[in-house]
Amino acid sequence: DGGITQSPKYLFRKEGQNVTLSCEQNLNHDAMYWYRQDPGQGLRLIYYSQIVNDFQKGDIAEGYSVSREKKESFPLTVTSAQKNPTAFYLCASSIPGQERIGYTFGSGTRLTVV
Amino acid sequence: GQSLEQPSEVTAVEGAIVQINCTYQTSGFYGLSWYQQHDGGAPTFLSYNALDGLEETGRFSSFLSRSDSYGYLLLQELQMKDSASYFCAVLNSNSGYALNFGKGTSLLVTP
Numbered sequence: 001d002g003g004i005t006q007s008p009k010y011l012f013r014k015e016g017q018n019v020t021l022s023c024e025q026n027l028n029h030d031a032m033y034w035y036r037q038d039p040g041q042g043l044r045l046i047y048y049s050q051i052v053n054d055f056q057k058g059d060i061a062e063g064y065s066v067s068r069e070k071k072e073s074f075p076l077t078v079t080s081a082q083k084n085p086t087a088f089y090l091c092a093s094s095i096p097g098q099e100r101i102g103y104t105f106g107s108g109t110r111l112t113v114v
Numbered sequence: 115g116q117s118l119e120q121p122s123e124v125t126a127v128e129g130a131i132v133q134i135n136c137t138y139q140t141s142g143f144y145g146l147s148w149y150q151q152h153d154g155g156a157p158t159f160l161s162y163n164a165l166d167g168l169e170e171t172g173r174f175s176s177f178l179s180r181s182d183s184y185g186y187l188l189l190q191e192l193q194m195k196d197s198a199s200y201f202c203a204v205l206n207s208n209s210g211y212a213l214n215f216g217k218g219t220s221l222l223v224t225p
Contacts, residue, residue: 033212042118042201042217043157048210056210090156099145099205102159103213 002027006091006106013078013085013113021076021109023091031096032074033103036060037088046089049074050096078111086113116140118216120202125222126192134187134200134219142207146178146185151218152198160187160200189221197223 004025013019025032031050035043045058049068063082068074074093078085088110092103118138126132136146145164149157163169163178163185175188189196199220203213 031211035215040217043203043215045209045212045214048212050210056212058209058212059214092157096211099147099162099164102147102149102162103157105156105158107156108154 004091004093004104004106006089006109008109009107011109011111013111015113016080018077018079019111021078021089021091021111023074023076023106024072025074025093025104025106026072027093027104028071029093029095029104030071031094032068033092033094034058034064034066034074034076035090035092037090037108043090046076085111087111116204116206116208116214118202118204118214120200120216120219122217123220123222125224128192128194128223128225130192131188131190132192132221134189134202134221136185136187136202136216138183138185138202138204138216140183140204140206140208140214143180143183144205144207144211146176147203147205147213148174148176148187149201149203149215150198151201157201162205192223194223194225197221 033048034046047066049055148160151157161176178185199218
């Protein structure tokens with residue numbers, strides 16, 4: 001079955017450490033996205049990529065970095081510069097121009113800073 | 115800038131009809147989407163409106179008025195499993211066609 005896999009499901013990080021969240025899709029979607037969700041809040045866009053080897057900052061990109069070396073993969077690194085990284089991180093993919101199909105989301109990674 | 119407004123909470127009785135409104139302010143508007151998210155789960159796509167009018171998909175319908183910068187999601191024959199958060203999201207050219215989500219409406223369906 002096609003879908004998006006995020007790993008790990010839960011992640012604990014010490015302050016000052018960088019950590020990388022994995023996102024892999026086998027849907028052959030060109031576009032991929034990272035969103036952050038805080039309790040009781042909507043989804044805020046961190047980074048997005050419409051094509052391999054290209055990505056754009058979203059509304060809250062500070063303290064995060066991404067890469068898009070393969071169509072299937074869009075890892076997110078949460079750096080020590082991110083002041084408040086504890087949150088639920090969601091990865092999504094889509095086919096640009098196929099808005100009636102919508103985004104497919106992964107099951108998320110819950111990051112906690114300890 | 116851009117903004118989306120939707121009610122934070124709505125409560126309705128099983129079998130009833132509920133409408134969740136969404137107003138938005140943005141430039142370069144392309145369309146309005148709706149997503150459902152159960153607690154701790156992944157959001158799932160419900161609908162997308164690019165043109166004015168009502169789109170129906172089973173028990174769910176979505177409406178858009180571009181001139182009023184307004185849309186709503188209509189849920190009919192409510193079931194307990196419909197208890198979830200519902201997000202409206204705007205697609206526009208300002209963010210490279212990436213969706214901008216509202217804060218969500220928590221729907222509680224009671225017996």
